[in-house]
Amino acid sequence: MFQCPAMPDSSPRPPAFTLHPRLAAGSHWLGRRQGCRLLLKDNALFPWILIVPEVSEGVEDLHQLDPDRYRQVMELVRRVSQFVSAQFQPDKLNVACIGNQVRQMHIHIVGRSEGDAAWPGTVWASEAKSLWPTEEVERIRAAARVELELEPDS
Template sequence: MRTRLRGSVADGKNLLFFNGIFVLLFTPSTAPSEDTYIEAAMFDLHPQLANDTETVLELDICRVLLMNDSRYPWIILVPRQENLVELHDLDADIYPRVMAEIRQASRLMKELFSAHKVNVGALGNMVSQLHIHVVARHEGDVAWPGPVWGVGTAIPYSQADEIGRAARIRRGFDAYKTS
């Protein structure tokens, strides 16, 4: 579903994503004119992803989620665009930007968690909404050397550990922006 909103976005900096909705911010110089329109896509996170994760931050294209399984450093990137199931469903101009965010996330997870290997996957067999798993792996983790999916029972983070892990990942992404 697309909603037509009146407004001037100038360089896009007055469009804010907040609590799952887009909010337009206007100053007197960016107030809407009658002939200026933008399209803002409504974005809904799949209920299973919402249940199993915590939002860490918003990148330019993707929402970064922390998987609530303390056995692995595990984030999920979800492009904020409607009706995406497969990577090839991304618009041609968005695809390389999503790939760049996946690359950034992979490097970050390897560095932050001294990973032996980083697993990246977009399976979608259980949740059809396009989402990309980025998992920092260590020799000897409970699923090593196999995949993390379907191995044992998730061990949820304590609230303090979840806040700490999310903050660490957020700081890592922030450091990438400034370097």
């Protein structure tokens, strides 16, 4: 099983951070790490985790982060990518920070498999959906909390 080295969480939350309702609505809470919220998209057809850095309003793109915060977020992207690879064995990982519909900074880590419901197209254009069973969400959450050393509460 994949083991991540411990990293201290030294990132304070910006005042009054509020998760965008669209991100919250279609996702399951996994936990918090390094001043970021981690969410599992509620579509079992694609293993898909969102990283939502708790940044000030108006900071929407990665280049707007200061260098230390950028490195911290990218290290979390690397660790979550390793987690998705280890848990789901996808053929390909897609990592994106788009934000055309939801401006709040968020990074998609999506495991793709040849022959999945959207292959070879994008998951964003796919209307195929299958909700995660509750027990599978709990299994993924428990694994993420251990392997990524997540704080459980928001």
